Amino acid sequence: MEINLDKYRNLSRHLGREYINLNPIQRGGILPVEAKKVIYEYWDGYSVCDYCGGRLDEIRTPPIYEFLEDVSKFLDMDISRPTHGARESKFIVMHSICKEGDYVILDENAHYTSYVAIERARLNYVTVKNDGYPTYQIEPERYKEAIDRLEDEGKSIGLILLTHVDGSYGNLSDAEKVGKIAKKRRYPFLLNCAYTVGRMPVKGKKLKADFLACSGHKSMAASGPIGILSIREEFAEEVLRRSKNHPKKEVELLGCTSRGVPLLSLIASFPYVVERVKKWEEELKKTRYVVDRLEEIGFKQLGMKPKEHDLIKFETPVLEEMSKRNKRRGFFFYEELKKRGIGGIVPGVTKEIKISVYGLTWEQVEYVVDTIIEIVEKC
Numbered sequence: 001m002e003i004n005l006d007k008y009r010n011l012s013r014h015l016g017r018e019y020i021n022l023n024p025i026q027r028g029g030i031l032p033v034e035a036k037k038v039i040y041e042y043w044d045g046y047s048v049c050d051y052c053g054g055r056l057d058e059i060r061t062p063p064i065y066e067f068l069e070d071v072s073k074f075l076d077m078d079i080s081r082p083t084h085g086a087r088e089s090k091f092i093v094m095h096s097i098c099k100e101g102d103y104v105i106l107d108e109n110a111h112y113t114s115y116v117a118i119e120r121a122r123l124n125y126v127t128v129k130n131d132g133y134p135t136y137q138i139e140p141e142r143y144k145e146a147i148d149r150l151e152d153e154g155k156s157i158g159l160i161l162l163t164h165v166d167g168s169y170g171n172l173s174d175a176e177k178v179g180k181i182a183k184k185r186r187y188p189f190l191l192n193c194a195y196t197v198g199r200m201p202v203k204g205k206k207l208k209a210d211f212l213a214c215s216g217h218k219s220m221a222a223s224g225p226i227g228i229l230s231i232r233e234e235f236a237e238e239v240l241r242r243s244k245n246h247p248k249k250e251v252e253l254l255g256c257t258s259r260g261v262p263l264l265s266l267i268a269s270f271p272y273v274v275e276r277v278k279k280w281e282e283e284l285k286k287t288r289y290v291v292d293r294l295e296e297i298g299f300k301q302l303g304m305k306p307k308e309h310d311l312i313k314f315e316t317p318v319l320e321e322m323s324k325r326n327k328r329r330g331f332f333f334y335e336e337l338k339k340r341g342i343g344g345i346v347p348g349v350t351k352e353i354k355i356s357v358y359g360l361t362w363e364q365v366e367y368v369v370d371t372i373i374e375i376v377e378k379c
């Protein structure tokens with residue numbers, strides 16, 4: 001059978017590089033120049049394995065071992081390992097420390113990957129509800145109630161999981177309070193930091209976390225798929241247990257995880273990431289500025305106020321009304337933005353939008369806001 005290979009030649013991204021991309025899942029994964037250069041050196045398969053002595057995390061050329069030590073310091077945790085993403089980090093924790101059928105208590109704002117990891121690890125779950133429209137806040141005390149209920153029913157609780165910042169509203173949950181509850185009741189605590197580590201400062205021990213699940217491609221300026229699992233010492237034996245047949249290899253990591261460009265881009269971006277989290281307050285100023293300006297034209301920010309994270313979700317009845325009068329229907333907003341060099345909005349959707357201006361200059365932030373206002377006023 002003949003295969004037409006033309007479509008694989010001259011691949012290019014639909015959204016050009018010159019665009020300002022407002023998609024919150026992509027803003028934290030944009031590479032600095034230093035990391036882009038590294039890709040040229042490491043683009044071959046197994047490119048990190050030139051000096052491997054048997055395990056990925058022990059390689060010193062390139063400095064993977066040192067990097068993992070430094071990441072642990074950066075996160076105020078004890079031991080770190082590369083994974084393929086936050087979801088793999090969560091699964092590794094669940095699969096290693098829970099028994100089949102155990103309950104995971106997690107927040108209602110949890111990402112779908114938390115549920116899929118639970119399912120793959122053959123666990124049960126109960127959710128801690130948010131407080132509903134318009135804030136969708138997770139109240140830490142509700143974790144206590146969930147623990148009480150499950151204990152009263154004689155159910156075995158394997159893990160407490162909290163989404164540090166969720167992908168729907170960009171709410172920053174009070175991890176320290178949930179961590180204290182978990183500690184007091186003696187349950188392990190996993191914090192899903194996919195949207196936080198690499199964007200803003202996160203100190204695991206202060207938050208009483210036993211595990212941090214981090215995403216390189218989402219928030220640590222890395223090419224995907226790549227993540228970090230950071231753990232406390234006392235869980236090392238269980239989570240990083242060695243294979244009986246291949247005693248050097250860690251079973252949950254299937255021996256080695258990322259073996260090329262994604263890991264190298266994460267390492268090359270690390271100095272940049274360490275510096276950028278120090279500027280988090282400035283990022284919050286930009287985010288709050290966008291909220292203030294766009295609320296003036298009838299957008300309504302959902303989630304907690306004031307914003308403590310760059311992901312902004314707006315209810316946009318103004319755009320919805322405009323789409324009814326426009327012959328391009330809901331696509332008009334996406335198309336008008338695109339004409340003006342702005343992308344990352346879901347085409348056709350006008351009821352609600354999610355955006356982030358993380359890492360943009362103030363000049364770019366002004367341009368984004370002025371452009372949206374211009375479209376709303378003129379179209």
Ligand SMILES: Cc1ncc(COP(=O)(O)O)c(C=O)c1O
Binds near residue numbers: 086194214226
């Ligand atoms: C809150 C949250 N957790 C986890 C993930 C998944 O991260 P990864 O792709 O690193 O598995 C996402 C992705 O959007 C997310 O928003």
